[in-house]
Amino acid sequence: MPRLPRDLDGYAVRRAFERDGWEHVRTRGSHMLLTKPGVARPLVIPVYRLGPDIVQGLLRTAGMSRERFLQLLGE
Numbered sequence: 001m002p003r004l005p006r007d008l009d010g011y012a013v014r015r016a017f018e019r020d021g022w023e024h025v026r027t028r029g030s031h032m033l034l035t036k037p038g039v040a041r042p043l044v045i046p047v048y049r050l051g052p053d054i055v056q057g058l059l060r061t062a063g064m065s066r067e068r069f070l071q072l073l074g075e
Contacts, residue, residue, distance in 0.1 A: 017058075019075060025042070
């Protein structure tokens with residue numbers, strides 16, 4: 001299983017999720033809120049640098065695999 005990159009920018013993570021169909025709803029303070037039709041919970045992505053533990057939590061909430069995320073991140 002590939003490792004998640006360290007120190008990802010919050011905006012890069014947001015772009016990866018937007019490529020998967022998530023939509024940016026709003027930014028409040030230092031957090032961005034993304035929603036996707038058919039998914040009950042929204043994603044809350046911090047604007048600052050993210051470690052692998054935070055990204056892993058976002059992937060769990062979104063129901064996305066690491067491989068899929070890394071593929072979307074590289075596009």
